Amino acid sequence: MTPPDQVGASEAAAPEPQGRAAGRGRRPDPLAETMVEVARGDQQAFAVLYDALAPRVLGMARRVIRNHAMAEEVAQEVLLEVWRQAPRYDPALANVSTWAMTIAHRRAVDRVRSVRASEDREDRVAAGSGSRDYDVVSETAEQHEEEARVRGALGSLTALQREAVELAYWGGQTSTEISARLGVPVPTVKTRLRDGIIRLRSALEVST
Amino acid sequence: MSEQDEAGGPQPEVDDETLDLYVLGALDPDESAVVAVAIASDPDLAARAAQSEEVLAMIGSSVPVTPPSSMRVAVLGVLDEVPQERPDAPGRPVAPEQPVAPGDAGPTDDPGPTDDLAARRARRDAVAVPPTRRSALRYAVAAAAVVVAGTGGVAAWVAARRGQEGAVAAARERIDAAADVQVVAASGATSGPWARSELRWSASVGEAVIVSPDRLPLVSDGVYQVWRVPEGEEVPSPVVDFNADGPEGPGGVVVPGGAARSAAIAVSRESGPGATTPTTPLVATYPLST
Numbered sequence: 001m002t003p004p005d006q007v008g009a010s011e012a013a014a015p016e017p018q019g020r021a022a023g024r025g026r027r028p029d030p031l032a033e034t035m036v037e038v039a040r041g042d043q044q045a046f047a048v049l050y051d052a053l054a055p056r057v058l059g060m061a062r063r064v065i066r067n068h069a070m071a072e073e074v075a076q077e078v079l080l081e082v083w084r085q086a087p088r089y090d091p092a093l094a095n096v097s098t099w100a101m102t103i104a105h106r107r108a109v110d111r112v113r114s115v116r117a118s119e120d121r122e123d124r125v126a127a128g129s130g131s132r133d134y135d136v137v138s139e140t141a142e143q144h145e146e147e148a149r150v151r152g153a154l155g156s157l158t159a160l161q162r163e164a165v166e167l168a169y170w171g172g173q174t175s176t177e178i179s180a181r182l183g184v185p186v187p188t189v190k191t192r193l194r195d196g197i198i199r200l201r202s203a204l205e206v207s208t
Numbered sequence: 209m210s211e212q213d214e215a216g217g218p219q220p221e222v223d224d225e226t227l228d229l230y231v232l233g234a235l236d237p238d239e240s241a242v243v244a245v246a247i248a249s250d251p252d253l254a255a256r257a258a259q260s261e262e263v264l265a266m267i268g269s270s271v272p273v274t275p276p277s278s279m280r281v282a283v284l285g286v287l288d289e290v291p292q293e294r295p296d297a298p299g300r301p302v303a304p305e306q307p308v309a310p311g312d313a314g315p316t317d318d319p320g321p322t323d324d325l326a327a328r329r330a331r332r333d334a335v336a337v338p339p340t341r342r343s344a345l346r347y348a349v350a351a352a353a354v355v356v357a358g359t360g361g362v363a364a365w366v367a368a369r370r371g372q373e374g375a376v377a378a379a380r381e382r383i384d385a386a387a388d389v390q391v392v393a394a395s396g397a398t399s400g401p402w403a404r405s406e407l408r409w410s411a412s413v414g415e416a417v418i419v420s421p422d423r424l425p426l427v428s429d430g431v432y433q434v435w436r437v438p439e440g441e442e443v444p445s446p447v448v449d450f451n452a453d454g455p456e457g458p459g460g461v462v463v464p465g466g467a468a469r470s471a472a473i474a475v476s477r478e479s480g481p482g483a484t485t486p487t488t489p490l491v492a493t494y495p496l497s498t
Contacts, residue, residue: 005372019410025434031358032400035338039292039295042290043284043287046284046287047284050233052279053276053277054275054280054283055272055273055275056268056269056271056272058273058275058279058460059268059269059270059272060268060269060271062271063268063271067414068382068414069379069413069414070377070384070414072275072276074277075275075279076279076282079283080283080286080287080290083287083290083292084290084291084292084293085292085293086293087292087293087294087295088293088295091254093254093258094258094261094262094265095262097265097269098258098261098265100266101261101265101321102261102264103263103268104268104312105233105264105268106233109233109464123379124265126463128373141354146266146269147270147271148272149266149267150267150269150270151259151270153267154267165232166425168232168233168234168268169232169233169264169268172233172239173234173237174234175229175234175235175236175313176236176238178234178477190225190229190234192226193228193229193232193234194225194228194229196334197228197231197232197260197263197264198228199266200263200264201259201260201263204263
């Protein structure tokens with residue numbers, strides 16, 4: 001099989017997987033064909049998928065979980081979960097990256113909450129921090145463009161919206177916890193989160 | 209959304225705000241459980257959730273980190289032992305109150321069909337053009353199952369399959385690469401491998417391992433139990449038990465949680481797992497000066 005050069009780098013040229021819908025108006029998924037092979041149990045294809053997804057999955061895990069060892073453990077679990085569930089993945093609902101990152105986020109938040117429930121995790125949660133204090137991957141031009149796009153989208157939020165969204169998404173905090181942290185009513189937090197997602201959706205041009 | 213699920217039970221209304229908060233992970237656990245179940249039975253709801261997930265996945269993808277090569281080896285090296293799910297596996301009812309026990313992934317853990325590539329391909333082809341409703345349902349159930357699995361299921365499986373030896377080696381590599389690595393020699397043991405053992409740990413990495421240049425004696429009638437004495441306390445707490453994962457004695461063990469904020473790490477031999485206090489003299493103690 002032919003590995004994609006870089007995730008997202010060859011989107012325009014990527015053919016759609018045979019026999020399966022590629023989603024509702026989304027751009028062609030550069031990992032779609034690879035995923036079809038992975039779903040058939042092709043380990044070489046999974047190696048390609050691993051190389052495409054692992055940096056993002058680990059980056060997500062480290063941003064949510066400060067402990068590097070724990071983040072790496074979670075990333076491994078997520079990637080094996082991708083392998084395990086590959087035959088059930090359906091491109092009609094999400095591209096491969098979205099699917100994997102959704103799994104990654106839920107697993108990372110779940111781990112953070114588990115740790116939070118059992119021990120002092122004062123420095124484990126990257127709540128509200130906009131800094132990147134680890135070895136970021138060398139960025140391709142495409143990745144740089146994507147990151148700039150995300151920065152722009154986050155920049156479209158008000159400070160209060162961004163604070164709430166980051167506490168929820170990167171910090172793994174519920175609206176109730178955010179309310180207590182910020183000293184504002186829960187409905188206010190929910191409104192900020194909701195408005196924040198609407199703005200992000202608009203800025204990132206995801207159809208509604 | 210539909211007012212009844214596929215089993216005919218009533219379903220609560222899930223508005224857009226609640227759905228977005230669910231995707232963000234901002235709902236309280238009980239609220240989240242309700243939405244997860246609703247999504248699993250409502251393809252339209254699942255499709256709406258997927259739109260917000262796409263937004264957040266883009267944000268989550270924006271901070272890539274180069275994984276260590278050991279991670280690639282660890283993941284790709286165990287694929288033969290991780291059965292893939294069946295494409296037509298029925299979605300099981302999921303709720304956060306139903307944690308997945310280690311090694312129990314329900315019907316999806318059945319390794320039989322996954323051994324047969326042709327059979328898997330046939331099953332996959334059978335659902336090559338799935339009805340939207342079934343597609344959404346499968347997606348939702350799969351996504352919800354991840355929430356339920358939490359740190360059990362695959363996590364426990366990974367830890368077991370990766371092997372004690374590999375875990376120790378990988379942790380030691382990370383610790384030794386840290387600028388604040390500390391090595392503490394064993395005290396209390398007078399001879400043998402335990403006397404030559406050491407605790408290696410790093411506060412910045414958040415990990416600790418007990419290692420020995422020689423294999424530690426195999427415990428044939430019990431386990432080794434690692435203890436932590438927290439700072440300012442005298443009573444040790446059990447951390448993890450271990451023994452060999454092969455015919456030879458263990459080469460070491462990862463100390464979960466690391467060694468930070470501890471006055472000492474210690475090891476005893478116990479008749480079995482589950483000891484809450486040392487019942488035999490300690491075979492090694494690693495005093496920490498923090």
